[in-house]
Amino acid sequence: MSYPRTRLRRLRRTPALRRAVSETRLDPAGLVLPVFVKEGATSASPIPSMPGVEQHSTGSVAAVAERAVALGVGGMMLFGIPAAKDPVGASGWDPDGPVPAGLRAIRERVGDDLVLWADVCQCEYTDHGHCGPLDATGQVVNDPAVDGYVRDALAYADAGADLVAPSGMMDGQVGAIRAALDDAGHQQVGIVAYAAKYASAFYGPFRDAAESTMAEGDRAGHQMDPANRREARRELALDLQEGADALMVKPALPYLDVLRDAREDHDVPLAAYHVSGEYAMIKAAAERGWLDGDAAMHEAVLSIVRAGADLVLTYAALDLAAAP
């Protein structure tokens, strides 16, 4: 009988040893909390398909920001739920709309202690739920949609966003927004490109949260096909050429190969969006007692960091920061 001399278990014996040799840590500074601000709301209300997540008033979102700062969370990403919708999504660029109002309320409360990100897309603001105006066949028309994103981005920059994050997956959106921000004197506002964003089934609960469910159709005509890995490299490279300051891959866990490619190809800050469905499925299983929700959430987000993300957008940011 021969026994191994190499014993990998030596360094796994105690929590202190494991901590000492841990290769990946969850730093709250790298977590970004997505939040939903509802126009006209006077208090927070729960979102049934996303346990622990709420639609916010400007007052309640500012209180969340205060908690985020206290926990060391790096930033917040704002989504808006407007009082009125139309075919082009004009409420998206209303200077008094939910995102500009939320940005101002948070900034007033916490100053520059949080990085404020604003998602830029029209799907929350159009009455049909698509990411921009539609043609006769129900496809989003690219350039008019980009014109809308430009107006959104300017409104969010005016309201104090540090970063705008175009998520509509229209061609040319990053370049157009960069040019418009520069022309308007917002050279300091950065762009995080949702560069590799897939047409994913994991966005389901988000559409409840943002009240942006499509009347009909899908987003496969502009978001990426889940089958494609190589194509993501083109999307990421192109968004950098157009002037993106940082890149994002979305969703996260089902696309860790894409995230890893992005990490190897580019040295810019890399974000991954742990999306609503990824969050909700852990919460749902935990509610049934099928798994330990806190441990599973931690493992999921740790895996995203291990694969190469510098920043993770996750609805669990406050919980993870409280117990990293």
Ligand code: PBG
């Ligand atoms: C807007 C947008 C979506 C998400 C972020 N920005 C929805 C979509 O593309 O349909 C999804 C986020 C999540 O599921 O948590 N275009």
